[in-house]
Amino acid sequence: MEAAGLMNQFPCLIIRGICDYSDTHKNKEWQGYAAMTAAAYTRDLLHQIQPSKVNIETKLIEFVNNECLRQWPDPPDPSVNFNKAIELRQAGSGQWLLQDSRYLSWKNSENSLLWLHGIPGCGKTVLSTTIIQYLEKEEMFLYFYFDFNDTRKQTLENMIRSLCYQLYRNKASQRHLDELTFLMMIQEAGKIYVVLDALDESSTLEDHHTRGLLSWIGSFRSSRNSVRLIATSRPEHAIQSQMDAWAGVIPVPLESHLTEGDINSYIVARVGQLSRWHARTDIQDEIIFALSSKANGILPGSSNLKKSTLKSLLRTLDQTYSRILESVPLDHRHYTIRLLQFLTFSDRPLRIEEAVDAIAVNTNEKPYFNPEDRMPVPEEVLSYCSSLVAMTNRRGPNARYEIKGFKELSLAHFSVKEYLISDRFQQDDRMKDVGLDFLETNARASIVKVCVAYLLGVEALIYRSPGVSAGKFYHLMFAEEGEKTVIQQEYPIAQYAAKYWPEHARLAKNIGEAKSLIWDLMQSAAYYINWALYDPASRFFRTQPGVVFFAPKVYYATLFGLTWLVEGLLEDGADVNAKGDDGTALNVALDRGHGEILHLLLQAGADADAPNEDGDTPLHVVVRRGRGGMVRWLPEHTTYIGAIGSTVADGITLLQEGVRDGHVKIIRQLLEHGADINGMNLDGTALRWTVSHGNYTIVQLLIKYGADLDLAGRYGGIPLQAAVHYGHGNIVQCLLENGADADLVSKDQGSTEIFYWLCQNRDKLANENIFNERNTPLYLAATYSDEKMVQQLLKHGADINAISTNDNSNETALEGALAGGHIEIAQQLIEHGANVDARSKRHGSALYQAVTKGFGHIVEQLLDLGADPSVAGTLHEAVSRGHEGMIKQLIDYGADIDSYSEAHEGTPLCAAVCANRNEIVQLLLQNGANVNGTELSYGFALHQAAMGGQVTILQQLLDQGADVNVTGYNDNRTALQAAVFHGRHDAVLQLLQHGAKVNETGNQFDGPALTIAAAEGYSEIVHQLLEYDADMNAIDGSEGTALQAAASHGRSEIVQLLLNRAADVSLAAGNIE
Template sequence: MPARNAVSIGQGPVDVDIREVVRNRIATDPKLRGFKLRPDVCTEIETRLMEKADGMFRWAVCQLDALQACLDLPSLREALQSLPESLNEMYTRILRSIPEVHRARAIRILQFLTFAEHPLRLEGIVDAIAVDLEQIPAFESENRLLDPREIAGYCSGLTKFTTRREFKYREGVDKDTQLREHIYDLEHPDGGADEDADRYYEEVVELQLARASVNDYLVSNHVPEDFRDKLRHDIAHQAIADISVAYLMTAAHTPEGVDHTSSLPFLQYCAYSWMPHAAVAENVGKRCSPWVIRLFTAPEEFEYWAHLHRAQEYFAEDSATPLPLYYAARYGLQESVRILLKKGADVDAGGDNGHSGALVIACEKGHEGIVRLLLGKGARIFASLALQRACTYGNEAVVRLLLETGIMNGRALRDASLGGYEAIVRLLLEQGADVDERHDALLEASERGHEEIVRLLLVNADVDAYAGFVHALESACRGGHEAVVRLLLEKGARIDNSVALRLACYKSHEAVVRLLLLEGADVHATDVLHEACRGGNEAIVQLLLKGGANVNARSEYSWHPLIVASHRGCEAIVRLLLQEGADVDAQEGRAGDALEAASHGGHEDIVRLLLKEGAKVNEPRRYWGALQAASSSGCKDVVQLLILNGADVNAQGGHYGSALWAASDGGYEAVVALLLEKGADVHVKGRHDMNALHAASLEGHEAVVQLLLAKGADVNVQSGPWRNALRAASSEGHRAVVQLLLEAGADDVEDVDEYGNHDSALLTARENGDEAVVQVLQAARANGKGSVPCRNLYREPPKPTGETGGFWDDAVESV
């Protein structure tokens, strides 16, 4: 970098911070405060530390910690004259200053803080140092520190306390339920969640290394020799594994073991993390912990640990516990596997519910040494599945080992091709794997764009063979892999149907579309232009139109390209199709027309464009009508635009019967208000012979019900399968709407028709078991609300569909 572009940060700001910390500590630290009475001594401390700190903030802090031990001026000055020159020297002094009586526990603390899988809670590390591997039981709660924070004294200057907030699970309540409650409270802050936040979180204290430089030091060669061996990678991991397993085995025989979260705070770490530590010890140090073998060969303790471990896995609750050999193979405990086999473990024993034993899991995880051990002991029952798993996860060395044993699996080639493992595919082909068995290897490689694997397979594969309902060319087109498509075409793949081109168009793979057209794909084939419109790629649509595609072509499902583009909201494509002569009023069966499609989707700009091109806003349609479509989706701006262009607000017919009914059913208050303002008849009938008030009441849209009543809706009008609004609201348990209707004069609370049949809102609520609504209706009856004479309309009402998209949702999916 040129010097002119470099900015010197300097250590000036750091020195200022260090000086401030030194002054503050001298003034406030009880063990240093005595020197405050001597300003010259304070200046001497500050000057000496600043001279030696050289920008090392941590160094200065540690020296202040060391000076706390100085009781008089001579010892203070001696300490100031012998300050360490570097952080490493300082850390070495700290280690050597640890009393011999505390050294074993200090080493254990440093092992955990340096090599643990994740930071431990303070209570957990306190229990870890209380474990005595020479005793049975190895852990006694009375050996814990009386004050957990005293643990900092073992490695003073090397560790620190940190705090964080952690989600707190309540005892006796399902964890998923608690999480759902918390999420609900977060999403509904008005419910007072902030005031009760403490029930979800707790402050967690952790012990950690004071700084990253401490960690770097502890794994370096600067550590004193008497500490270095204990902090060696494999030794430390074995120590953590031994301590964890010993704690587990003790917990298995204590009442506290059932409720391990609060009573045994170290247990959760032990249950889920001892295996990685043991794996390092076994694979690096080539030694197996006697504690691990003791756990694997003690049925009661093993079952206890497996129960804890399985709680975090996808095992069926009623399934059998996997065997020790399975777990040892799964986590790469090669020495443990060797010992378990010597002790007579069944090499072919099945695992748990879909887990087919040690060989399969070892192949899946890629533990070559363990696979070799198991094969050497005659493992064969699940060997074919083991090969498939090894191919699925790309474990080449394991695949080679299995093939050397003569094992083969018909799906192995497919799984290796799917994963893109070229070397494994080559191995399988060299061993005689049938490339045309099931034909799916070529298909998977093509869809994922693994060009070199496709090239390998095509040496013997049938390029046009079908696997399921597609062949390789179609898969490659769907994935948009131009190079693979080109390769397949060079090898003679046929494009005599439209599927490949349609897939490329829908997935918006322009380069693939160009290639297929150059190779003779039929631009006039069914649905090609429709799929391009559905995909929303303007360039592809333009390419097809230039190639002669019919802009008014009928699709297989009676859709028109303009309708598809309008529904998808692709304004540029709509404009392009109109410029090419698309029929703006074309109607296609269930789909209606373009104006209807755009209105339902709320695409205001497209609606405006279609109207400008002459689309008929009140054209009779089979299912919808533009205004009804927009109303059913709550698109107020589109509704307003259509009304401004002459849409009839009281037009009846279609899927919902009327625009007001559609908006009321959906609960779109603003649209309902607009329609009423523009003259919509509040009593107009809609679906199931119901009016708008019935629809809004049935769906529980309180604001819409209130609006309709304010505009003169008759609360007691009789029609439809629910007969009136009160019964409709009662049938779905909408208490607030029921109350609103009663206040507006609804009086069909309890009724007996002309044939003596009980048919009322109260009966409906009782049948549904909705006590809240029943109480409201009973209170109304007590206040004199009765019934009105009516004809017998009782029949089993149809279940509300809750549709918002109606036929559009079905029609779009059918393309």
């Protein structure tokens, strides 16, 4: 308590401990001692810590937040690769690039991409590391290394995770966790530099199922103009093609003359480290000359050089690697091969402790593993093939602090893996025996034997040891000490073995002797150890104290695709219908596409109707996954096939499922086994769905099997409507040629069960537009300007004058074409006899639309064919848009010049005044327009001209006899009051000169014109009105007299003017009282 204030200023863990201890022992007798203790210890602590050191320390909460974030997306750590490259890099390497004009151009250009490309070993990673080290001082800088040795560093997803974490760490104080979408985060960053090394080592460079790395890079660059990206790779075709297509790419081919300086520096430094030749500078010079002349742009892979090898210096990497393997002592060769097999075919590097245990396994006899066989010094594992393997010190989230004892082994270079799995290696006579060990089947089988034998060895050491009870065994498997269980701590490669042996076994295809080991594992306690370490059948941690839940053995065997093991387990009496997290083994076989296993399970009596955890039946899973080869097996074993057209949980029929994913083979199989071709859900039938998505082949197939061409789907659309709507011309033709009704409107189809259901449940549907699709196919084609479809529909007898009632608009195809501005289609419909005088609610008529769009010759054509020019709003539209020629045409053909339009709120003359079209006003007046005709909501044409100060039009109207004192029906103002209110002094004078009554009040609120002018502060208009004898003392409206109105609105100039004119002050004052 006494140190609480100090805690606020100095949140130190030690002080908090002292304070908490003292507070917990606080009582009346002890309180003084507690306070002294806290104060004394805290004082001594503060004397030992300098304030400057406190200020620079990272707050604990910030560290915890950063660590939680790092663990949340689980990003791979690129600093491991960076530090490894730094260790291997010769000081000063890559400086030439930082001074290269292409690099400088990249650095100074927005949205630029510098592409460093070259052959393996030419120094791409060294250069990218040099750039990373140089750019570290930039405020916003991100980087990532793709790595063939580590599957976590091969995918687009994990790259984004890493970049997200780096971006958050750089801007941690500005972000929130719920905003961690990379492209969203990047939007708020300023200038940003990104370095991506070894694109060619990504496993998701081009992904046909999801967006690949190259596609992502394109999107990333387009999302930000201030990004500057560096990428390194081999010049592979896919990468080369994309780089050529992108703008702003600056290619830098790493040719030998560019990297020659770096290579020579490296050679000189490494030769200088050969202690045996320190005294012989002549030999050093000879070695340097030979290596430099033969390097050809590739950094050397070995420093174990002797003078005797100079004259026969190897010319290729293959020869280099072959010689290294040949030089391995025979008694070490077996271990070398095993280590290289693991590093070549594993999805990640091996920790050095894992490698030690892998080598210590004896797969030929029991005990398979004895801890005493481990190498006493783990690092000595490198002695088996030091030139082909590299050891890296793993580092934590903060690269400055090394995690001791965490070292990883990986192949020294990508080219090592390429060599070991190449045909060249297999065909090398000197490597013939060794080469067979690196055939994928043989190598993976060997890895399986090692992994399974290790697990069996661990089981023998633990479970069969004296005094180990079931509870103790459980504790060893699940109780964590620190971050690992006891087994994980004491047997380092156990986790790897449990996780990866099934995948190696599946990929090996023929694992030979390993089968017996796997069978032993499935029948022993090692089975439980395996799934305790890694359980792929569980979506979550599934243990309770003393109880362990595992999936059935046949379930695991099916999950891994191990046919021989499934067969053996079934013969041994395994329950074929036992369930795991994803249902039965049958569900898993279908989901993973294990056809042979599926056949075995069905023969063993597996329930072909059993749903998985998502409620999908096996047949549904087959269709969704596109497992065409499996469909033929299921109908014989399922009762569900009889209801194959019925809907499933998500409302999609099996046939629709096949159609949705475009599985032609499966669709044909379903139809052959009796699927209801016209079964429907809210999307309609399978045909309706297929038509919408434009799959012509499947449309033909469904029609061949008798699909109803006129059944409606969601939004009431029939297949023909959908084909027209989505612009699939070939499908429109196909449907029409096969008898589709060209005039059918889907809402008229009331015979289908789905439509009845919709009608009965309309109140439950959120989207009521489902009932509104009542447009004819011809109307849709005309509206969407598809001339070819219009021709097809007319050819097949479509009713050219059919009404589309969507939104109750009652339009014909001609109106739809004109409304969309499709003049060619409109012309085509007119030529085919379309009714030119059809009326609709929304657009009035075809003539109205032609006038609106300004299609003069169409207007003339429609009028010649008898279109009614007096349809409400037609003449108004011509007036509003200034089509003087059309106005004359319409008048000549008998348009009512004084017609009223609700949409335009008045007569054509009012519309002309509103649009301030002097010539058209004159034209209408010359043709007899009633100057005092139907008024607008705010008055007559005269009022509009007065409000707008349109003196020319005002004069025209007055000359034609407009009533100067008429009042508008809405505000009851005169034209003079309207002009005054809007400050139009020219219009005011004009109206006064034509006899406007200066003292007319108009309505009970505004008062006479003088009061309005005084209130609004228009001194010039006040002068004008006084000159025409306006009554200064008139009391009318809500403002009182003009003097009172001026005073209440603070119009001092007008107050003075009125006083000078002898306005009655007492009258104003009395009115105020």
